[in-house]
Amino acid sequence: MGRARTRSGYISTALGFFRSLFPRNLRTNNMKIKTGKFLGVSVSLILINLAAIMERADENLLPSVYKEVSEAFNAGPSDLGYLTFVRNFVQGLASPLAGVLVITYDRPIVLAIGTLCWALSTAAVGASNYFIQVALWRAVNGFGLAIVIPALQSFIADSYKDGTRGAGFGLLNLIGTIGGIGGGVVATVMAGSEFWGVPGWRCAFIMMATLSAVIGLLVFLFVVDPRKHTEREELMVQKISVWNDSWAATKSVVKVRTFQIIVLQGIVGSLPWTAMVFFTMWFELIGFDHNQTAALLGVFATGCAIGTLMGGIIADKMSRIFPNSGRVMCAQFSAFMGIPFSVILLKGIPQSRESYLTFSITLFLMGLTISWCGSAxxxxxxxxxxxxxxRTMIYAFDRAFEGSFSSFAAPLVGILSEKMFGYDSKGIDPLKGSSVREAEALSKGLLSMMAVPxxxxCLSYTPLHFVFKKDRENAKMASSKDVEMI
Structure with a gap:
């Protein structure tokens, strides 16, 4: 069954051209094999997970080369924090656009547009000569991610049943984290070299942008939207404008208590993850070289990858035993574990190169336990x-609120490190690239933005024990009415 599409103007012309290059039967549901089952295989899900890999790799590129970017543009931690702020803030503001686009277009089209947008901006960052150019293209990058992430999440939600959805999201995060590891490790290693006279960090950006563009094209050509064809036809028949439909979806989403509570916890819960972009810079200030730093970040990412899948499977089982509280208990456990691990990592372990093994073990265990909330x-x-x-609208608004507020974490880490704890970029040894004093100051800034949030x-999840059951029942009733009307 082919995907129904609504197009007009130049969009219709362009998409029609690409469609003509590939026979219609290459883009049909005949390519599917058990899409909705855990570890099921389909061309669509394979390409969706490849898109997740490139999305996570793109997110990890800049933080992995903070030190080199700092040297290239004479920027301090607060300046680097502003780059993360700009991208996350724009991403948050633009996320609802994904919900609007999905009402009109199939999700593979939306994903392809967003992927090509972030690929262009990633290449432009690698070619930038001025700091203001980097900031501008990071904003464009945030716009592309704003379109992609909610569409990815709703695609996965529609591809799995309630009892296996945690494992489905865990698998998506596991595979996506592979991209994060690859993007971070490749960028960190390449940053220490030059290729054809071009700094390695710039080459890493251009290489990742090229791969992202290829994946975006494949998603457009071969991914099949799991949304039912009848639902698409119903939307096309209705004589209602896109904006009225979007406004109705918005009102339906924002009044859900479960949504309000999860967004509230996400505002503070995403702060530590945003602050972690400084891990690469912190390890290099301690004295670890590029390869050692890449390995440490790879260990942490591996722990997070395994943790998301493990947490998803555990939460699925807990939800069957405790339908109204099982997932919430898993979330509170995961959030709570962030407190002791943040203290151990940033204060308990001696900040020296001799602590490499201790850092590795701590980072792995930390990633294994603190990464459950999103996917599980x-x-x-x-x-x-x-x-x-x-579904796309609720994921879009979640990213809008969380992304907008969490974007302040990175510049706050830089400001706290510089203004309160005495970080001074002039104190860094230009030959060694390390400084015990500056590493200590940065670790204090990180701890402030991790342990307390x-x-x-953890506390913010508590009301879900009482409101989730009612919201879930209301959603089932609304879905039943929609089916009857169709």
Missing amino acids: VNAPMFAEVVPPKH FGLC
Whole structure:
């Protein structure tokens, strides 16, 4: 069954041209094999996960070369924090656009547009000569990610059933984290070299942009939207404008109590993850070289990857035993574990090269336990508290609120490190590239933006024990009415 599409003007012409290059039967549901089952295989899901790999790799590129970018543009930690702020803030503001686009176009089209947008901006960052150019293209990068991430999440939500959705999101995060490891490790290693006279960090950006563009094209050509064809026809028949439909979806989403609570916890719970972009710079200030730093970040990312899948499987089982509280308990455990691990990592371990093994073990265990909330709890619960047609919108608004507020974490780490704890970029040894004093100051700034937010996040989940059941029942009733009307 081919995908129904609504196009006009130049979009119709361009998409029609690409479609003509490939026969229609290459883009049909005949390519599917058990899409909805855990570890099921389909061309669509393979390409969606490849897109997730490139999305996570793109996110990790700049933080992995903070030190080189700092030297290239004479920028301090607060300046680097502003780059993350700009991208995350624009991403947050633009995320609802994904919900609007999905009402009109199939999700593979939306994913392809967003992927090509972030690929262009990534290449432009690698070619920038001035700091203001980097900031501008990071904003464009945030716009592309704003379109991609909610569409990816709703695609996965529609591809799995309630009882396996946690494992589905865990698998997506596991595979995506592979991209994060690859992007971070490749950029960190390449940053220490030059290629044809071009700094390695710039080459890494251009290489990742090229791969992202290729994946975006493949997604457009071969991915099949799991949304039912009848739902698409129903939307096309209705004589309602896109904006009215979007406004109705928005009102339906924002009044859900479960959504409100998860967004509230996400505002504080995403702060530590945003602050972690300084890990690469911190390890290099301690004295680890590029390869050692890349290995440490790879260990942490591996722990997070395994943790997301493990957390998703555990949460699925807990939700069957405790339907109304199982996922919430998993989230609170995961958020709480962020407190002791942040203290151990940033204060308990001596900040010297001799602590390499201790850092590795701590980072792995930390990633294994603090990474459950998104895949095991938030994403599956969102899919259960709104009708299927509003899933992209709820993921979009979640990214809008969380992304906008969490974007302040990175510049705050830089400001705290410089203004309160005495970080001074002039104190860094230009030959060794390390400084015990500056590493200590940066670790204090990181701790301030990690331990406390993790604790607040854990507490913020508590009301879900009482409101999730009612919201889920309301969503089932709304979905039943929609089916009857169709």
